[in-house]
Amino acid sequence: MPDFTNPEWWAQVGQFFASVGWNLLTVAGIIVGAMVVAWIFQRMIARIVTRIVSGAKDKANVDDTMALDRSPLAAVRLVQRTRTLGSILRNIVNVSIVVIAALMIVNLLAPTALGSLTLLTAAVGAGLGFGAQNIVKDILNGIFIVAEDQIGIGDVVDLGLATGIVEYVSVRVTHVRDVNGTLWFVRNGEILRIGNMSLGWSRVIIDLAVPADADIPEVEGAMLEAARGLAKDPKWRTRILEAPEVWGLESVSGDALVIRLVMKTRAGAKDDVARELRMRLKNAIDGLGLTLPQLNSIMLTGLEGASRVRGANPPKTKPTQIAPQAAAGAVWKPKKKPRGAAHPAPAPEDETP
Structure with missing residues (x-):
């Protein structure tokens, strides 16, 4: 039974309430300080994000970020990346401040509890870390993808x-x-x-198969003329970055010769340019009176793709006709097949007596 008449007891009660009040004031101060620090960091991050986004809008001469769709892609990617990184930084700041404030409060109210909870906290943290390792991996990889601008919306x-x-x-x-x-x-x-496939540039690669008896220089000239006509067309020239190139004879088979044509385009215009180019090549080859066995678009991969990434300028050479070995002392000259002939020319007669 406490002795209410004892002045020392009242002094202990006053000291207890004073310590409790001081602890409560300290906790309130920690909470208020954490809120102030969080507010300062939030304002700083928001200010930085706003300045970057406003700079992108001013540079694109638009008032709304939705209108950036009509501006260069770099501005859209910059706004998206900045806002994403700003959101990440805000979350990191909030979580860090809450954890630090909670540890300070626990250390103030129960100085010995923090040490006793060390093992329990370590066990819980290890369990959560093991269970959430995939989430942590996703978040870390996502931060690098966004920060390094590896992909963006619309790519x-x-x-x-x-x-x-x-x-x-x-x-x-x-x-x-x-x-x-x-x-x-x-x-x-x-x-x-x-x-x-949306960054930088793309390359249209078309393999054109023509009959084995076709005149290769004539076919290459027709292909190049058709591709140059596409590059000069007002509708298409803004999508084409460089003049078209004929890389030459790609392969030879018993019934067809394959000639490769390439054209460097903007990244997002590759498929449209390829469709139009195939149509023009078909019309150009039809004008020569030839039948197309196949007309393929090629996607180079592996070592072949790496070796061709910088393009090629093959030398212009005319095919050399090699006469088959005739009888001893005989001279045989090949006869040219008339263009458009339905049947092959008759075989030369043996001039050996």
Whole structure:
């Protein structure tokens, strides 16, 4: 039973309430300080993001970020990457400040509890880390993908797991819509390689197969003329970056010769240019009176793709006709097949007496 008449007891009670009040004031100060620090960092991050986005809008001469779709792609990618990184930084700041403030409060109210909870905290952290390692991997990989601008909204990409147009990029998941309309959700931690077909430039590679008896220089000239006509067309010249090239005879078979034509285009215009170029090549070859066995578009891969990435300028050489070995002392001259003839020319007669 406490002795209410004892002054020492009242002094202990006053000291207890004073310590409790001081602890409460300290906790309130820690919370207020954490909120102030969080507010300062939030304002700094928001200010930096706003300045970068405003600079992109001013440079593109637009008032709304939605209108950046009509501006260069770099501005759109810059705004998207800046906002994503700003969101990541805000989350990191908030979590860090909350954790630090919580540790300070626990250390103030129960100084010995923090040490006793060390093993429990380590065990819980290890369990959560093991269970959430995939999430951490996704987030870290997503941060690098966004920070390094490897992909952006609207890019045509090959992620290995899915191929299509990127519709959304976050720090954990990337949304890719394929040509069939299927929306793929690809975890960033599962992405081992990224093939971005929307950056820089692309190359249209078309292999044109012509009959084995066709005049190669004439066919190459017709192909090059058709491709140059496409490059000069006002509708298409803005999508073509360099003059077309004929890389020459690619392969020879018993019934066809394959000649390769290439054209460097903007990244997003490759398919449209390839369709128009195939149509013009078909018309040009029809004008020569030849029948096309096949007309293929080629995608070079592996070592062949790496060796051809810088292009090629093959020397212009005329094919050398090699006469078959005739009888001893006999001289045989090949007869040219008249263009458009339905039947092959008769074989030369043996001049040996």
